[in-house]
Amino acid sequence: MNWRIEKGNGFFLPAIGWHLDARKPVHRSFVSHAHFDHMGAHDTILCSPATAKLMQRRISGKRNWIIHDFGETFELKPGVTACFYPAGHIIGSTMLWLEKEGRSFLYTGDFKLTRGISAEVCQPVKADTLVLESTYGLPRYTFPPEEQVFGEMIQFCRDTLDNGDTPVIFGYSLGKSQAILRSLAEAKLEVMLHPQVLKLTRSCEELGWEFPPYFAFAERQHEGKVIISPPMPKDSEWMQSIRKPKTAMISGWALDPSSTFRYQCDKTFPISDHADYLDLLSFVAKVDPSEVYTVHGFAKEFAATLREQGYQAFALNQENQLGLDLPAEPVVENDLPQTSEPKIESVDDSSYAAFAQLYESLCQTDSIRKKQDLLDSHLAKLSAEDCNACISLLDTPDPAIATDFPPKRVLQSLLLATGTSESEYKQLHQQLRNTQTTAAKLLGQQSITSGKSLRDLQAFLKALAAAPNPIFKQSLLSEQFRKLWPAEGVHLLAYLSHSTSHELSDEIFCQAIAQRFGQNVVEVRAAYLRNGRLLPVLQAAADHRLDSIRICYFQPIAPLQAKLEFSPEAVMEKQGLSLWAEPEHDGMRCQIHKNGEHVDLYDASGDRITHLFPELVETARSIPQHFIADAAVVPWGYESPLPRSELDKRLTLRAEDLFLGEDVEVTLWLFDLLCLNGEDLLDKPLEERRQKLDTFSVTPKIRITPVSPLMGVDQVEEALEQTTSRGNKGLLFKDPQSAYDPLAEAESWLKLR
Incomplete structure (x- = not known):
């Protein structure tokens, strides 16, 4: 008897x-x-009682159910004995054991051998043929202890709440979400559940599972609470309803270095409801099969690993390389000479080593308050000149350095300095799964400290920027890496690769500068808003001349963003019954700067886009005023907007075909005035800024967005319907007395779609 699959x-x-x-x-x-x-909508379904009840809530329709408890032996058909065993994956997850003609068979489905907190404990059983789910069938997928990772997740939640943000933990609605909820039992944190998570958690409670207290998600009551949700895109309507979300994904794939990019979230934590690599090996040993079929994930690689251990193993329906003595994925051993990282008992506060320790500490905490305290404390020990150097090394590098010198060349300089080949680096990186940790490991072979000051490093960076070609830059940088203490080298690699992970916000920098030089933080923030660069603001604060910094032509500032609301009532609750409304254009947000004949356009990120819209530049030159305005480029038909996709077509044209882009007509809609004839208007109320903007002459190419007074729910709903029917995205509601301050906490701009 053979079990053919x-x-x-x-x-x-x-x-x-x-x-x-x-x-x-x-x-x-x-x-x-x-x-x-x-699962599917089958005529007859064989499953556990819990799976049946959960399926009935997820798939409608009538069907024939064959339900058995764990450990209950039954006859599936004449001559075939069957039994269910818990799989440890989610509530009710089941392994199917069969026996026919003296030959036994075990199908695991998704399983987890290590005891979890949201499923029955997995129970392996002997079988001749094993069909094994092998999602994480590589050595690198060996998970850390769950208690440790859940502890890190709880600290993330505490730090996020302490920062005034809302922690949103992503986990699949059934299984991981319940594990997340149970892990928070002793944390004393209030928890809200996404509607889908709420529905399935209540279903699990009906099955006898207990959970700590929780609430249904409420848009107006979620501040100060942890939210558990299935994975959601940041621009989804539901995520837009959450105030200042900071997101984390719970997944075994968090062990991959690119996991935060993959899931588009702020943090990832390596917890899975599947078996990891060590679980898989242990499970096979407990089942002791004569043949194994691996399925899902790294099935081919894990089958090769089992064959090395003497099992007859095959990846189901995949090509299997038999007879090779090579492991599927070798466990990497770093064959570089091992020396301990030098310990620095005390360093000068103005040294690069002290700064590197600061950078390391900033990267290790998610708490804004702790980051603020660390930076404040460090700057307090430095002279004004060293403060300048410190802030510059936490900011972005000189663009001249990046010219012809991308991050890959920076990494190659490190490898050259440490005598490491690219293949050795890749192996070590695969083992450590983090670029900065890998760099520290490579640099850890060096037992010297650099003794460099912050000013020494600044001088080196100036020399690097001035280097005549990439080869000379690489030579200079590799020589510098040879002289650095590991923590210094880790920072320099991250800094030059534009991959620093300290997550310092503009607000933290402004607070630190104000604290160090005894200035009013509001004045520091205002200066930074106008200038957009930290070092001139720091120097002005040190010289007590913050009021000398004004908005400048051709130096774009951050745009003010509107918060999405979901009902007219929510808008009126924040801005009152009488509203100032204007259409929200479905186009490209931009800033236009004009001084004399010089005109430039910038996108919302501050990148120059003048070359994309030459007809707008030419039209702007005919406007007599010198100004900076907030605006939107909108694809335009005959007196009505076109779909945004038309603008996207124009933006994707090759540079040599840009003149063809004028076949897609655009109009520039101005809706706020930030500077007029050299006068800084940012502190002026919106009402006054708009009065000045309304004096501009309009043209078919450059127009002024109309403003409408609205009163009450009925007028808002009618205006919203009218503006969307004309091709706009929705309505914007603005406080006419508000200044233009993108850094302010107040929600002076709201939007409704």
Whole structure:
């Protein structure tokens, strides 16, 4: 008797005529658990009681249920004995054990051998044939202890709340979300659940599982609470309803260095409801099968690992390389000579080593308050000139350095300095999974400290920027890396690669500068808003001449952003019954600067886009005033906006085809005035700024966005319907007495779509 397995719609066992975890509807299928990727609307379903109840809440319709408890032996069909065993994946997850003609078979479905907090404990059982889920079948997917990672997640939540932000923890609605909720039991944090998580958590409670207190998500009451949600894009309507969200994803793939980019979130934590690499090895040893079929994830690689250990193992429906003695993924050993990292007992406060220790401490905390205290304390020990050097090394590097010298060349300079080949670096990086940790490991072979001051490093960076070509830059940088203490080298690598991870906000810098030089933080913030660069603001604060910094032509500032609301009532609650409203254009936000014949356009990131819209530049030159204005470039038809996609077509044209872009007509809509004829207007109320803007002469190419007074819910709803029917995104509501301050906490601009 051989257990033949066919892969297609899930898996199929011809010997008994049953599918396993089929997705598309079939006559009969075993369903291991109630995740959508393992179940379908089948006629007959074989599963555990908990899986049946959870499925009934997720898939509608009538069907025939065959339900058995864990450990209950039953006859599936004449001559075939079956039994369920807990898989440890989610509540109700089940492994199917079968026996026919003296040959046993075990199908794991998704499973987790290590005891979790939101599923029954996995129970391996002996079997001749094993079909094994091997999602994390590589050595690098060995998870740290869950208690440790949950502790880090809780600290992330505390720091985020302390910062005045809202922690949003992403986990799949069934399984991980309940594990996250249970992990918070002793943390004394208030928790709100996304509606889908709420529904399934209540279903789990009906099955006898207990959870700490929680609330249903409420838009107006979520501040100060932890939110548990299924993964959501940042621009989704639901995420837009959360005030100042800071997001974290719970996933085994968090062990990958690119996980935050992959999930588009602020943090990732390596917790999974699947077996890790060590779990897989241990599970196979406990089952002791004569043959193994690996499925999902790194099935081919793990099958090769099992063959090395003497098992007859194959990746189901994949090409298997037999007879090779090479491991699927070798465990990397760093064969460089090992020396301990030098310990610095005390260093001069103005040294690069002291700064590197500051940078390391800033990277290790998520708490804004702790970051602020660290930076304030360090600057207090430095002279004004050294403060300048410190802030510059926490800011972005001189663009001249980046010219012809991308991050890859910076890394190559490090490898040259440490005598490391690219293949050795890749192996070590694969083991450590973090560029900065890998750099520290490589530099840790050097037992010297640099003795460099902050000013020494500034002088080096100036020389690097002035270097005549990339090869000379690489030579200079590799020589510099050879002289640095590991923590110094880690910072320099991150700084020159534009990958610093201290997460210092503009507000923290402004607070630190104000604290160091005894200035009013409001005045420091105002100066930074006008200048957009930290070092001139720091120098002005040191010289007690902050009032000398004004908004400058051709130096774009950060745009003021509107907060999305979801009802007219919410808008009126914040801005009153009488509203100042204008259409929200469906176009490209920009800033236009004009002084004499010189005109430049900048996008919301501050990048120059003048070359993309030559017709707007030419039209702007005919306006007699010298000004800086907030505006939007909108694709335009016959007296009405075109879809934003038309503008995107123009923006994607090659440089040599830009003249063809004028076939897509655009209009520049001005809606705020920041500077007029050299007068800084940022502190003026919006009402006054608009009065000055309304004196401008309009043209078919450059127009002024109209403002409408609205009163009450009915007028708002009618205006919203009218503006969206004309092709606009929605309505903007602005406080007419507000200054133009992107750094302010007050929500002076709101939007409704």
